[in-house]
Amino acid sequence: MDHSVEEIKFQEELLNIVLNDSSKINNLLNEKVGPNNFTPDLRPIFYALFHSNTKGVALTERSFSDFIEESYNNGNYKKWIGLNHPIVQAKASQRSKFSRIFLVNADANDLPVLIKKIKDNRLKRNCIKCVESFNINQKSNFKESLRKLSHGIDLALSENEYKEIISWCPIDEIGSEWYDKLINKIDNPEEKLHCSISEIDDAMVIGFKEGTLTLFVADVGGFKSTMMLNIALNIFKKTGESVLFCALEMPRDMVLQKIVARETGISFNKLENPIMLTEIDRVRIKDELKKWEDLSQKFIILDNEERVSVSTIRSQIEKYKALFSPKVVVVDYIANLKSDDHYKNLNESSQYGQMCKDLRQLGRKEGFSVVSAVQLGRDAIKRLRNQKEGKQTVGSDDLRGSHDYSADADNIFVMVPHPSEPDSKIQLFCVKTRYGSKTFNGKNSVLLDVYPDISKIVSNQDAKIVWDNSSTDKKLQSLSEHMPTEEDLGALNGVSKINNNIGLSGDEIFGDISSSDKDSTDEWSDDIDYL
Amino acid sequence: MKDINNNLKIYKYYYTSNCEFSKNNQCIREGGCLCSSVSTMYAYMKSVLPNGYEDYSFHDFDGFINEKRVLDTDRTREVRERIWEFCYGDTWNSIGNKSLLKKTELDKLSVIDKRFSRGESLVIYGNSLAINKNESNYSKISTGKTLIASIIMNQVIRHRLYRSNNASSYDWVLYPMLVSLLIDYNSNDGNSIDYIQTWNDTDWLVVDDIMPPDTNMSAKQHALVKNRLDNFFTHRAEKMLPSILVFQFDIDKFDIAQEYGYAISQIISSKNTYIIKV
Numbered sequence: 001m002d003h004s005v006e007e008i009k010f011q012e013e014l015l016n017i018v019l020n021d022s023s024k025i026n027n028l029l030n031e032k033v034g035p036n037n038f039t040p041d042l043r044p045i046f047y048a049l050f051h052s053n054t055k056g057v058a059l060t061e062r063s064f065s066d067f068i069e070e071s072y073n074n075g076n077y078k079k080w081i082g083l084n085h086p087i088v089q090a091k092a093s094q095r096s097k098f099s100r101i102f103l104v105n106a107d108a109n110d111l112p113v114l115i116k117k118i119k120d121n122r123l124k125r126n127c128i129k130c131v132e133s134f135n136i137n138q139k140s141n142f143k144e145s146l147r148k149l150s151h152g153i154d155l156a157l158s159e160n161e162y163k164e165i166i167s168w169c170p171i172d173e174i175g176s177e178w179y180d181k182l183i184n185k186i187d188n189p190e191e192k193l194h195c196s197i198s199e200i201d202d203a204m205v206i207g208f209k210e211g212t213l214t215l216f217v218a219d220v221g222g223f224k225s226t227m228m229l230n231i232a233l234n235i236f237k238k239t240g241e242s243v244l245f246c247a248l249e250m251p252r253d254m255v256l257q258k259i260v261a262r263e264t265g266i267s268f269n270k271l272e273n274p275i276m277l278t279e280i281d282r283v284r285i286k287d288e289l290k291k292w293e294d295l296s297q298k299f300i301i302l303d304n305e306e307r308v309s310v311s312t313i314r315s316q317i318e319k320y321k322a323l324f325s326p327k328v329v330v331v332d333y334i335a336n337l338k339s340d341d342h343y344k345n346l347n348e349s350s351q352y353g354q355m356c357k358d359l360r361q362l363g364r365k366e367g368f369s370v371v372s373a374v375q376l377g378r379d380a381i382k383r384l385r386n387q388k389e390g391k392q393t394v395g396s397d398d399l400r401g402s403h404d405y406s407a408d409a410d411n412i413f414v415m416v417p418h419p420s421e422p423d424s425k426i427q428l429f430c431v432k433t434r435y436g437s438k439t440f441n442g443k444n445s446v447l448l449d450v451y452p453d454i455s456k457i458v459s460n461q462d463a464k465i466v467w468d469n470s471s472t473d474k475k476l477q478s479l480s481e482h483m484p485t486e487e488d489l490g491a492l493n494g495v496s497k498i499n500n501n502i503g504l505s506g507d508e509i510f511g512d513i514s515s516s517d518k519d520s521t522d523e524w525s526d527d528i529d530y531l
Numbered sequence: 532m533k534d535i536n537n538n539l540k541i542y543k544y545y546y547t548s549n550c551e552f553s554k555n556n557q558c559i560r561e562g563g564c565l566c567s568s569v570s571t572m573y574a575y576m577k578s579v580l581p582n583g584y585e586d587y588s589f590h591d592f593d594g595f596i597n598e599k600r601v602l603d604t605d606r607t608r609e610v611r612e613r614i615w616e617f618c619y620g621d622t623w624n625s626i627g628n629k630s631l632l633k634k635t636e637l638d639k640l641s642v643i644d645k646r647f648s649r650g651e652s653l654v655i656y657g658n659s660l661a662i663n664k665n666e667s668n669y670s671k672i673s674t675g676k677t678l679i680a681s682i683i684m685n686q687v688i689r690h691r692l693y694r695s696n697n698a699s700s701y702d703w704v705l706y707p708m709l710v711s712l713l714i715d716y717n718s719n720d721g722n723s724i725d726y727i728q729t730w731n732d733t734d735w736l737v738v739d740d741i742m743p744p745d746t747n748m749s750a751k752q753h754a755l756v757k758n759r760l761d762n763f764f765t766h767r768a769e770k771m772l773p774s775i776l777v778f779q780f781d782i783d784k785f786d787i788a789q790e791y792g793y794a795i796s797q798i799i800s801s802k803n804t805y806i807i808k809v
Contacts, residue, residue: 265556419700420533420575420578421535421539422536424539454555462567463563463564465694466693472563472565480634480692481635483586484573489545
């Protein structure tokens with residue numbers, strides 16, 4: 001159903017008010033007025049107004065023209081308009097629209113009235129569409145059509161106000177629709193969202209699918225935040241999807257510092273003491289920051305001065321929904337959330353359970369996967385480290401604070417620093433995966449490499465000999481033939497330089513290499529009788 | 532379990548300093564990081580094996596210790612054959628001049644992975660103690676048992692380089708320390724609990740310096756020690772974790788079940804256990 005002339009007039013007046021006072025865009029967002037409330041050829045102006053508002057400036061004709069060109073080049077323009085104009089025509093058409101709106105003589109005091117009219121018009125349009133669809137389809141399947149009509153009207157109403165939506169899905173009726181989607185996947189395979197840590201991806205099978213909750217469990221200082229940040233950044237950089245990182249554990253600048261450390265390879269220590277940065281380091285940092293500006297997907301850090309609840313996160317996501325749709329939302333971490341009013345009187349473990357449920361449901365509604373973390377009890381950590389071969393278990397009472405975590409999470413991974421290499425290796429166990437396998441190629445756990453000084457976690461990269469005569473095999477065989485001697489290690493750069501570079505004292509480097517008391521140098525003597 | 536971090540840092544620095552693939556503290560080599568693999572292997576050898584025993588291989592068992600002959604040639608040959616069989620299976624006769632084989636060529640013959648998957652333990656024993664005719668005390672004589680255990684463990688740790696390897700933890704403990712910590716285990720001593728629980732599940736564990744029965748121990752203490760040893764080694768046997776036990780005396784002359792408990796006696800008599808008498 002097309003927008004009527006009167007509707008278009010209201011929309012233009014509304015846009016005129018916002019053009020003259022860019023702060024009014026927040027009124028629109030708070031009232032859930034988004035681009036879909038406007039006719040397609042006015043949507044670019046809406047998006048441009050929002051974009052300039054985020055930059056803190058008013059929208060001018062020049063900035064609008066630049067915005068249209070950029071949107072055309074990145075494909076957004078075509079998505080908004082629904083037509084494939086050549087760029088010259090697109091720019092001319094939008095310039096004309098902009099001028100027209102600029103000249104509209106709207107009164108800012110009419111803003112609430114205009115918002116209401118636009119929302120009501122959209123509601124009416126959507127409901128009429130549902131009824132038209134019913135009229136067409138009810139002849140072939142009356143019951144199904146009636147069900148869809150009711151559902152469609154509920155959905156239309158919920159866009160005006162928050163309302164729980166439930167669907168009634170008899171399997172005999174939805175089976176054929178599911179089958180069509182299944183067959184469609186053969187020709188159009190679904191792109192799974194992978195985090196590029198193959199051990200995690202393989203265990204999860206379906207990827208970081210919308211509506212799922214994945215938890216990482218570890219002791220204090222067990223790399224929980226580092227793991228979540230690595231997953232978020234891998235998805236952001238390698239899949240081109242947007243990510244929201246709710247930094248409840250660390251301030252924004254610390255998160256940013258970790259990101260820069262990981263992406264540039266410059267240690268956290270150097271970034272914390274910038275006097276140590278070389279000119280090359282500074283160039284590397286600037287180059288990395290520049291790369292982020294050129295990306296179409298966004299990595300947003302939600303920074304908070306006070307504790308936030310799931311509702312706060314929800315409202316922020318809904319507020320910016322039109323312009324930012326994360327595929328993954330990281331909450332660092334659940335125990336840092338504040339309870340919402342409707343369950344704050346429950347006991348602590350039940351509160352966490354409700355948070356998990358709400359986050360999952362939010363993910364289902366808004367189309368993202370949730371990643372978060374939980375602390376593990378010490379006894380459980382020791383037990384996990386010592387149990388072997390499929391006998392490792394985590395019960396609900398092992399996750400500190402909630403019995404509900406195990407039930408509500410789709411995937412639970414436990415991380416334990418490797419006992420012999422705690423600074424460079426993590427043992428990863430999968431204790432729950434709703435759709436995949438809890439083992440890693442038959443093994444109970446896998447090792448991941450961790451670089452704490454640059455906040456990086458990757459799959460274990462140690463080369464192995466596989467007897468295929470490859471260069472890796474040959475090189476490893478060559479290196480393993482002779483163990484470096486003390487002289488070799490000392491001669492590399494002098495002991496003091498090794499000392500400075502790796503932070504160990506001379507005694508720590510070489511230890512006491514006096515002969516052991518084993519196999520003593522007693523003389524072989526004929527005077528000795530054996531027992 | 533031994534913390535290899537300090538040694539790992541040293542070896543990693545040694546290898547990465549000369550590596551073209553080491554950039555910004557990371558490895559950019561396609562096909563995996565060579566430096567990390569060999570550094571970790573050598574760090575384990577340096578951390579786990581006794582001082583001075585880190586780099587011994589089959590070739591180093593020749594009947595001499597510190598340039599003094601401790602075994603005659605026939606006995607040396609017999610022991611070498613046993614070491615070979617444990618490490619390289621039934622290939623003693625099919626390989627000619629074994630001294631020409633490099634370490635990696637020996638690795639190709641290795642059956643250590645199979646030994647580990649079957650939980651096959653190793654017992655090394657032989658007289659190390661003698662009464663000096665002129666005095667009435669014991670003197671400890673080297674016969675190479677610790678050397679043999681080191682050679683085996685060196686081979687075991689080398690297997691970290693191979694894709695087929697399934698073992699990841701290694702430790703070396705002296706028997707008196709093991710007993711002392713086992714006695715303290717139930718007294719809620721955090722330290723002993725940590726060590727015992729770790730050793731319980733260490734993939735390859737060497738227990739060295741198992742001395743003849745202590746005749747000064749009270750019956751009550753003796754029963755306690757036997758009980759704890761039984762629990763410890765039964766746990767390992769159930770999980771099919773191989774143990775390398777080094778006895779400093781001739782075990783044929785003692786009732787091991789009576790003196791050390793049923794579990795150790797079972798390890799010795801098991802058909803899954805390999806025996807090397809020195």
